[in-house]
Amino acid sequence: MRASILAAIALAVSAQTSLQPFAGTWTATFKGQTQVRLELREGGGSLTGQISLGDVHVDKDGVVDVLIKPAIDVTPLFDVALKDGVLSFSRKDGNDTDRFELRLVGDAIDLRFLITPEFAAELARDGIALPAPVRLTRSPR
Numbered sequence: 001m002r003a004s005i006l007a008a009i010a011l012a013v014s015a016q017t018s019l020q021p022f023a024g025t026w027t028a029t030f031k032g033q034t035q036v037r038l039e040l041r042e043g044g045g046s047l048t049g050q051i052s053l054g055d056v057h058v059d060k061d062g063v064v065d066v067l068i069k070p071a072i073d074v075t076p077l078f079d080v081a082l083k084d085g086v087l088s089f090s091r092k093d094g095n096d097t098d099r100f101e102l103r104l105v106g107d108a109i110d111l112r113f114l115i116t117p118e119f120a121a122e123l124a125r126d127g128i129a130l131p132a133p134v135r136l137t138r139s140p141r
Contacts, residue, residue, distance in 0.1 A: 019047050021104055022087050026136035028111070030056075030067040036111060036134055037071050038102075047082075050074045051091055051100075062132035088114075108137050 023042040028035045035056065040049040052071035059065040079099075080089040087102040099114040110133040115123070120130060 018085075019045070019082060019087075022047060022082075022102060022109070025139040026109055026111075027139050028134045028136045030054075030064055033067055033070040035064065035067055035071060036136060037074075038111065038136060040077075047080045047087070049077045049080070049089075051077060056131075058129055058131050060129050062129040064131075064134070103133075105135070108135050110134070111136055 019042050023040050026036075026038040026040070033054070034052070035054045037052040038049065039051075040047050052074045054071040055068040056064045057066040057068060075091045075093070077089040077091055080087070082088075085104070088100065089102075090097050090099045092098075101112045101114060103110045103112070112133045113131050115130060123130060
């Protein structure tokens with residue numbers, strides 16, 4: 001019994017430790033305007049949060065070259081999960097569900113939009129490059 005309680009405590013501490021580096025407010029800007037704002041809060045061994053994404057245009061390499069509309073509207077995150085050092089989450093966008101991955105890169109994180117093969121084929125038909133990861137930096141507390 002005592003061993004199970006200690007194992008549960010160790011697991012909870014381990015989960016908190018591995019989630020903690022992701023917690024905080026993260027932003028990416030483009031020419032002084034907010035392109036992405038991501039807020040992640042850790043509590044009870046899990047992360048919750050919300051994201052705001054601007055409307056962008058990408059160049060032939062998938063890198064943002066125009067910010068059409070800055071990030072203003074926020075949407076809550078769901079299906080937040082950490083696996084092998086990669087944090088994944090989803091958000092609703094109208095009737096669609098957008099899926100993302102976060103990877104720690106030093107003091108920053110890279111946000112990658114996960115695209116279905118069908119959507120990738122649609123973008124290719126329209127001559128639109130797949131979006132490159134966006135580097136976000138932690139905002140001061």
